[in-house]
Amino acid sequence: MNKKILILLLILASNILIGQQKKFQINGAARAYLFSNKLDIDESIDTISTRKANYGHTLLDMGISLFPNKNTEVISMLRIRNELGGFWGGGVSFNVRQLTLKGVAGNKVIRSR
């Protein structure tokens, strides 16, 4: 009896692994970026340019891959960007950088972007 349960559990575990791999994946990249500069500008030449600048951002590219079936893949890449100094939702932007559907139907490759 115990053996049977073990076998069933093994099969179940295998199938769960398959499910996780097949249906849904998340990948991507993130970075924090800071830029600071100081310009030595001759006052007699330029009196309007800002002498110092400081900005940056943190961004997250989150890619989601969906596998509805063995022959189909949907890829979307969402970019979330937060400018440095933007508190409580200030300086936030969202972009869809990639939305791709590809698959095989009737032995032909279909790709939509």
Next chain:
Amino acid sequence: MKSIFISILLFFSFQLVAQDTIVKKAPLQGFNISGNYRFFAQHRLFTNPYAFQVLNDQPEYLTKRAILVGDASQLPELTLNIGGSPSKGTSFGTDLVIWNQNNGNFDYYHNLQLGINLYGNFKTKFATIGVKAGGIHWHSMTTFTMKSFAGYNRYSIFDRNPWDPQFKDLNKRYEDYYKNGAISQDTRWAQQAVQGFILDGTELPLGLSVNLMYGKTQNAGAAFVDPANVSYDTTSNNFIKFYDNTIPNNVIAGSIKKAWKKHRVSLNSFNRKTYSNALATEEISNSILTSEFYFEYDKFSLLGEVGAGHYQDVYKDLGIGEMVSLKVNLKKSLTKIPIEIHYFRINPDVVNNNAEFVNTSVVEAKSAAAGTVTVIGANGVLQQNGSAMLGMGQMANNRQGLNINTEFKIKDATISIGNGFSKEIRNQNKSITYGHAINGLTMSRFWRWSFPANVGPYNSTSVLFRNVFQTINLTDLDDQGSVVNDKHFNNIEAQVKYKMNLFGKPWHLFYLGSYNSIQTKFSPITVFNEEAYLRYYSHQLESYYKLHTKVILSQYLGWERAIANYNTEVNIETKRPVNQEGFAFGLGIDYLLSKNTALYLRHRYFNYEDRSFELNKFAGHETTLELKIIF
């Protein structure tokens, strides 16, 4: 036969797995999403509407009935906390918020609330290093460098804050407050919001640890515009397309700490630098350097911080000013009941809006980074200013004082008492300010979505986040209009928390009283007569009864008085100074729908009147409904 069958089954399973190798293994492991959904609606019915402004000598009143679906505290409906760990020691987190603002527009508000956080940790032979980038990160250092005021946990819990936690046992909120003096708070409690880079080095040799922070705080942020979101723009402008300007407005801060046994000593520094002109040539700088120490012994402990600050802008150089805060905790074993004695002194020329103390004396130059539109994050949020009547333990610059607090139990009652007195060091403020413990939240909702200053029928009310404060001008000035008299401040706070069983179910009763005064002469306790410029008293009685495992009944009774003397501005018509009375009566139900979902209903009758300033009055009913689901 059986073993063959088993083998085939196993083989079949592994084959299926093997087939899946066409899909590479997801690099992001431990991906998780949690969060909460919060529906909030308010219904307000005035029986006596409030005159929110006077135009051409005619008062303009708020509408008699108002319904708002959504929270004017600017917290969203749906919050998704998204996080993942690409590798051991690195992780990221962000929070997506979505909000149907019910404005007839299908383009729902969607944004990040706290931004994108990146984390990295690694261990070396000499130290454990933690790096945080992005933000908002919740960060604190010391009292005078970077921290928020936590107080003595004496407050009303009848109204729920949007960020209050939810438990599967509804009574835990009230039981925690009875037992521990505070309901569970999230990570932001007493911390400051920062963006940028934070480096923590711990387990260094000799018991040392270091902390460095470079970036922006909520009082030193940036201003933004709303440009066309052009993702294909690859020019350098694309990198700064959201900024109103890129004028520096930065903070660099750090500390080095030595710990041994139960003691610690640290050296801390906080520095803000920005510019008041668009060329970024007129510098505004603010530097704080302190040493914090904590020594713990069997019968007492000592927590202190001493330091100096220096503020300078193109118009003024305030020089170096001192800051001292010393807290002695006398333990039960020494004095029978625990006593905390807190002395503080903060020079009038020292300012730090990222520290625990309130700025009441330094007029700071405006940073050009704040841009042309006032936004939160660029130049700070509105704080109570003038000669402020503050709660127990809340420090301010231009002030020195002493607070004594204790808490002890008598049978099932927990009693917490505090007495404090302080004095302004330099006489310079011509006005005094005070808040409203009763109906303050209700009043703040009269101005939804904004935080205006000097509004109301007499331009004396200013709006803070979930509260308001009022300003009273002094009249005992010299012929040149300068302040001549000292200002002394007194607080007494008393709280009793009592628990009993009624029909076998827990019943929590809380009383909170506050008695405050501002006057020209020293007094060891609150002045209760007309010698005081202003006397402010409040009483709050709350009751929470667990009717059923899923139902808590709550009741609230609040009363306040604010009485000014004739050395303050009087009303032109009545010739009398401020004489206010506020009253509130509330009923509420907490109902647990399931282990992670609850409904909170609150109804409040409110009444407020200034007997000397006749337009300053209102009365009515306010009902709020909150549905919260956590996942």
